[in-house]
Amino acid sequence: MSQEQTEQSAQAGESRIRWGLRARTALLLFGLAAVLVVAGLLVGRQVTDDIRGHFGAxxxxxxxxxxxxxxxxxxxxxxxxxxxxxxxxxxxxxxxxxxxxxxxxxxxxxxxxxxxxxxxxxxxxxxxxxxxxxxxxxxxxxxxxxxxxxxxxxxxxxxxxxxxxxxxxxxxxxxxxxxxxxxxxxxxxxxxxxxxxxxxxxxxxxxxxxxxxxxxxxxxxxxxxxxxxxxxxxxxxxxxxxxxxxxxxxxxxxxxxxxxxxxxxxxxxxxxxxxxxxxxxxxxxxxxxxxxxxxxxxxxxxxxxxxxxxxxxxDLAASKVLDQGMIVAVGIGGAVLLLLIFALTTAGFDRLVLLPLARLTGSVRQIAAGRYDVRLRSRRRDEIGELTRAFDAMAQQVRAHTEELERRVEERTADLADANRKMAETHRKLTDSIRYASLIQSAILPDRDLSQAFHGEYFVLWLPRDVVGGDLYLYRANDDGCLFGVVDCAGHGVPGAFMTMIAHAAIGVAAADTPWNDPAALLARTDEVARTMLPSDDRFGQIATNMDMGLCYVDLRRGLVRFAGAKLSLFWSDGTQCHEIRGQRRGLNDRKPGTYENREVGLEPGRTFYLATDGLLDQAGGEHGYGFGERRLSDWVQANAEAPLAEQRDRLAAYLEAYRGALPQRDDITVMAFRFDNRP
Missing domain, CATH: 3.30.450.20 (PAS domain)
Known part of the structure; x- marks a missing residue:
């Protein structure tokens, strides 16, 4: 059949239809909805309410x-x-x-x-x-x-x-x-x-x-x-x-x-x-x-x-109190009913709506493919005809708008390309600056002194959260012994790194005029120096500038380890159990100056000593996302204290990584451990 014959047949059929498409569709859907409501009331209400209430109780x-x-x-x-x-x-x-x-x-x-x-x-x-x-x-x-x-x-x-x-x-x-x-x-x-x-x-x-x-x-x-x-x-x-x-x-x-x-x-x-x-x-x-x-x-x-x-x-609506056989029977009946409704609905819409819309859909697809020169023409006087003519008008407007948008997109694309080049250059400069800051921060760490002058075993696990961080560790030695320490400054990233520079300078001043074998005095003196170096006016009242610190002096002549801490603890173990010496509860450069005291423990062969910042203890992980905590650290120390310290470092890093899983690192992490099996 030619296109002209199809249009003539459609016009003849439309003339025999007295009701419009809207009335027929509304009547059909109303009848289907009535069937669903009656069936649901007759079958579902009596069965579900009675059985669910009885068996639920x-x-x-x-x-x-x-x-x-x-x-x-x-x-x-x-x-x-x-x-x-x-x-x-x-x-x-x-x-x-x-x-x-x-x-x-x-x-x-x-x-x-x-x-x-x-x-x-x-x-x-x-x-x-x-x-x-x-x-x-x-x-x-x-x-x-x-x-x-x-x-x-x-x-x-x-x-x-x-x-x-x-x-x-x-x-x-x-x-x-x-x-x-x-x-x-x-x-x-x-x-x-x-x-x-x-x-x-x-x-x-x-x-x-x-x-x-x-x-x-x-x-x-x-x-x-x-x-x-x-x-x-x-x-x-x-x-x-x-x-x-x-x-x-x-x-x-x-x-x-x-x-x-x-x-x-x-x-x-x-x-x-x-x-x-x-x-x-x-x-x-x-x-x-x-x-x-x-x-x-x-x-x-x-x-x-x-x-x-x-x-x-x-909850009667969620609990399984109904008989499964009855549910299956009701489900099968409902499925049959839905299939019947689907068949009726499909037949009605296929005759009333889908066939007329098929021709309109083909033309609309061509327009969607970019052929805006296609014209949609219809002589129908019902809703389908009105829809066809509305699509034709819309296609002409879309054609005009598309040409205008293409012109504007070309202009915006050029602007975005220029902005991307500028952003990339800015990002490169920032990245280079932070990497340079990391090299400067690494220069103040005592890795060379430890590798050349230390006579025992040691390991350092230093994991900044970002490229640079707010954690610092130190080592100094003289003829009578050596001094170990870890520092946790407020903040992380670039602000924390600047704080480590201040902390390093304050420790240097304190170590120049204070005996190393008195860690408590070193903490107090460092606190005094830090307060003179940091501003104290009201503009900085809301900025955290405090520091947590733990210092250990190893007296090789007397065979003692003398510890003092500002909110940081010393852990030590001889392989049988783990002990903890807690630091004082107030940090350095806190709102009020704190008081610190020395605690001593014997330096015996085989005893391993550990200093850690709270970034390790606070790291979330595990099945429930809890913090790593002192208990888990004590268990790990007790289980691994007898291993070589270089091996312990790898074990602790692997254990921490497995515990953290997919969770991000919260804070800078520093762990410093040492052991003297044979005192020089």
């Missing part, structure tokens, strides 16, 4: 009761064993006469059997008479010595005095012990003297992360399990940030389940459910409410001996 109750029994089986046993320990006559006799070594030995020999019986093989004892806190675990070397002393005015010890004041017999408390650096579920039992007065707390601790993993965290979608006390305070939650630690010492808490409810009616309903579950601990009470602004079905199961309530929150 049963699922929530069963999970709450199961978690209740599992927690009770662990902590109930722990509590019973802790109560037996608290009732021990040997314990009471020793607490009342704590300085008696014979009673101490008898109790801890008897207490070792209790320790092996607890799940984590540990027990603690805190005396109200002396404030001493003892912890006996399988890794302790001397379990009969106090780990630390409790003080009533210390916020970290508030849990202990609150438990003595508020608890008569026992309490279970989730608390992070900052001094022991552990977070556990603590079973606390009050020890009374013969007159009934509380004299101590004893019990055990269960690792809180394991508790969450075993009893709270659930792989089931739409299911959240948490544990609260009778005031609603959250003591266990899959998200540890929502847990209120040391809840026994806090009368009110923001981390409460009541704070997650929308209104007072919901809070009153939850209080009633808590009271009902406490009245019958063998039954789970269900409650429909909104938690954190979302509809949830709650199931509550009370644990009397712990005064805890297990709360299971189920």
């Amino acid at each position: 049963a699922f929530a109750r069963n999970n709450a009761l199961l978690t209740q029994q599992r927690i009770l089986s662990l902590l109930g046993r722990e509590l019973a064993l802790a109560e037996r320990l608290a009732d021990s006559a040997l314990l009471r006799e020793w607490i009342e006469d704590e300085n008696n070594p014979e009673k101490r030995q008898r109790f801890f020999r008897d207490g070792d059997s209790y320790r092996r019986g607890f799940a984590d093989q540990n027990f603690f004892l805190a005396s109200a008479l002396s404030g001493h806190y003892y912890l006996s675990d399988k890794d302790a070397d001397l379990s009969d010595r106090p780990r630390y002393t409790l003080h009533r005015n210390s916020p970290d010890d508030a849990w202990f005095y609150a438990t003595l004041d508020k608890v008569k017999t026992h309490a279970v408390n989730v608390n992070p012990d900052e001094k022991l650096r552990v977070t556990k579920v603590w079973t606390n039992v009050v020890v009374h003297d013969r007159a009934g007065r509380p004299i101590a707390l004893t019990g055990t601790g269960f690792e809180f992360s394991r508790f969450l993993q075993d009893f709270v965290t659930s792989p089931e979608p739409g299911l959240t399990t948490l544990v609260i006390n009778q005031t609603g305070t959250i003591v266990a939650h899959p998200d540890p940030s929502k847990v209120e630690y040391a809840a026994v010492s806090k009368a009110d808490s923001d981390k409460s389940i009541f704070r997650q409810l929308d209104d007072d009616d919901a809070r009153d309903a939850l209080r009633a459910a808590l009271a009902e579950s406490a009245a019958d601990s063998g039954r789970a009470v269900t409650l429909q409410t909104r938690l954190d602004g979302q509809d949830r079905l709650l199931a509550l199961a009370y644990i009397p001996s712990l005064d805890w309530t297990v709360v299971t929150a189920v």
